[in-house]
Amino acid sequence: MELRDIEIFLVLAEELHFGRSAERLLVSQARVSQAIRKQERRIGAALFERTSRTVRLTDVGRQLRDDLQPVYAGLHESLERARLAARGVTGRLRVGMMPFNVVDMHHYWRTFRSRHPQWELEIRQLAYMDPFGRLRDNDLDVLVTWLPVEEPDLTVGPVLCTDPRILAVTADHELARRTSVRLEVFADFQHVMAPDMPDYWEDSYLPFHTFQGRPIERGRPVSNAEELINRVGMGEIVHNFPSHVTRHWGMPNIHWIPVTDLAPLSYALIWRSDAENELIGALADTVRELGALRF
Numbered sequence: 518m519e520l521r522d523i524e525i526f527l528v529l530a531e532e533l534h535f536g537r538s539a540e541r542l543l544v545s546q547a548r549v550s551q552a553i554r555k556q557e558r559r560i561g562a563a564l565f566e567r568t569s570r571t572v573r574l575t576d577v578g579r580q581l582r583d584d585l586q587p588v589y590a591g592l593h594e595s596l597e598r599a600r601l602a603a604r605g606v607t608g609r610l611r612v613g614m615m616p617f618n619v620v621d622m623h624h625y626w627r628t629f630r631s632r633h634p635q636w637e638l639e640i641r642q643l644a645y646m647d648p649f650g651r652l653r654d655n656d657l658d659v660l661v662t663w664l665p666v667e668e669p670d671l672t673v674g675p676v677l678c679t680d681p682r683i684l685a686v687t688a689d690h691e692l693a694r695r696t697s698v699r700l701e702v703f704a705d706f707q708h709v710m711a712p713d714m715p716d717y718w719e720d721s722y723l724p725f726h727t728f729q730g731r732p733i734e735r736g737r738p739v740s741n742a743e744e745l746i747n748r749v750g751m752g753e754i755v756h757n758f759p760s761h762v763t764r765h766w767g768m769p770n771i772h773w774i775p776v777t778d779l780a781p782l783s784y785a786l787i788w789r790s791d792a793e794n795e796l797i798g799a800l801a802d803t804v805r806e807l808g809a810l811r812f
Contacts (some may be wrong), residue, residue, distance in 0.1 A: 523589050524554040526564065530582040531646075533572045535772065537741065556742040566630050590655070609637040610796040613649060617742070618761035621810060622661075622677060629803045636796055645711030648741045652789050659797055663759075665721055672793065674786035674801045678810035680759035682776040687752040693772040700778050702725065704731035706755045712738040722782070723757050746771070759784075760812055783809075808809040 529538045529549060539546045549811075557564050564578035574582065597609065619640060630638055643651070649668060650655045659674075666673050684703075686692050692702065704727050710719055719725075726732055736754060739745045748754050750770045759782045763773050786804060790795050 520589075520592070522552045523585055525549055526556055527585060527589060529553065529565070529572070530574055530578065531586060532740075533574075535572065536673045537644075577732060604777060607635045608640060608796050610659065611639045611641065611648070611657050612639045612659045612661060612800070613643045613648060613651060613657040615643055615645075615660070616680075616759060616761060616766040617642070618678065618680075619749060621761060621764070625677065625800075625804055625807060628649065628807060629800055632794075632803065633799055636799075638800075644741050647713060649715075652787065655792070658792065659800060661750050661784055662787055663718075663722060663782045663784050665717070666717040666785070666787050667717060668715075670790055671787050672790045674788065674797075676783045676785045676809045677804055678761070678812065679781045680761050680812050681781045682731065682779040683760045683763070684755055684774045684776050685749045685756055685758055685762070686748070686755045686771050686774065687750055688770050688772050690755070692755070692774060695774055697775045697777045700776065701727045701729060702730070703733045703755070703757070705726060707736045707773070708738050709736050709748065709754050709755055711740055724779075728778070 525538070525542060525544075527533065528542055529597075531540045532541065535546045535549050539549050542549065552563060560577065560581070561647060562577040563575050564581060566573045566575055602748065619642065626638055626640060641657070648657075648660055648662060649666075649671065651655060652660050661677060663671065664676070684692070684698050692706075703724075708723055710723055716725075723735075739748070745756060746766060746768070750781055751758050751769065757776065757779070758773075760773075760775075786797075
């Protein structure tokens with residue numbers, strides 16, 4: 518099996534969606550389908566169960582995924598170390614971003630790079646799927662995400678920014694003319710969140726109940742930002758965001774309304790406690806020295 522075909526299989530096994538896998542791999546959906554069919558012919562069994570609505574791993578597919586993941590990770594890391602060594606780079610720090618304000622944080626990244634040119638800093642924008650798992654699987658070294666994070670194996674580092682809350686609605690929504698809203702209004706409309714979040718962490722972003730105890734309804738979960746904002750734009754949902762998204766999404770069909778009674782979200786550096794190293798420490802020191810952004 519060629520290295521690229523292994524990568525295609527593992528990405529599809531994670532995303533379980535041909536379109537998103539193709540986007541992530543920067544190939545066509547036809548290329549993904551072709552690679553999977555070739556692997557299934559070679560193995561002699563289906564790796565995925567496909568319907569018009571879902572993609573699932575078969576038992577054979579799950580076994581192949583579990584066998585290939587550590588092999589692929591080791592080979593990929595070896596190739597990366599060789600590539601970095603050829604450029605005189607002695608280390609790499611992989612930072613995953615849950616917020617969208619990468620540009621706002623450029624001064625952190627620029628300062629780190631200027632101080633440590635011997636290290637490569639890689640900034641990744643993450644989908645909403647299992648970000649703590651990516652730290653634990655060693656796919657990331659550091660995560661930037663909202664607080665609180667109460668995971669016993671993870672360290673909470675310095676705060677990078679604190680952001681007020683806004684509610685996104687379509688421009689012709691019944692709330693669109695309001696100058697502000699309160700959490701109680703959330704219970705009148707449907708929202709969405711990503712799947713498989715720890716309850717306390719999801720509740721800190723979008724509470725399960727209003728302050729008066731009314732449930733805030735969740736619809737079909739989403740795993741990527743594009744689907745989320747498109748569903749807001751179609752009027753299917755409303756969604757609570759940190760205010761920095763207004764600088765990321767300039768969309769005429771979306772109206773942003775300040776939320777007056779939800780505390781601002783703070784975003785911090787998070788890393789595995791047992792994986793802390795010189796590079797992580799240097800980034801944390803950079804953030805502490807520069808201080809947190811406030812909007």
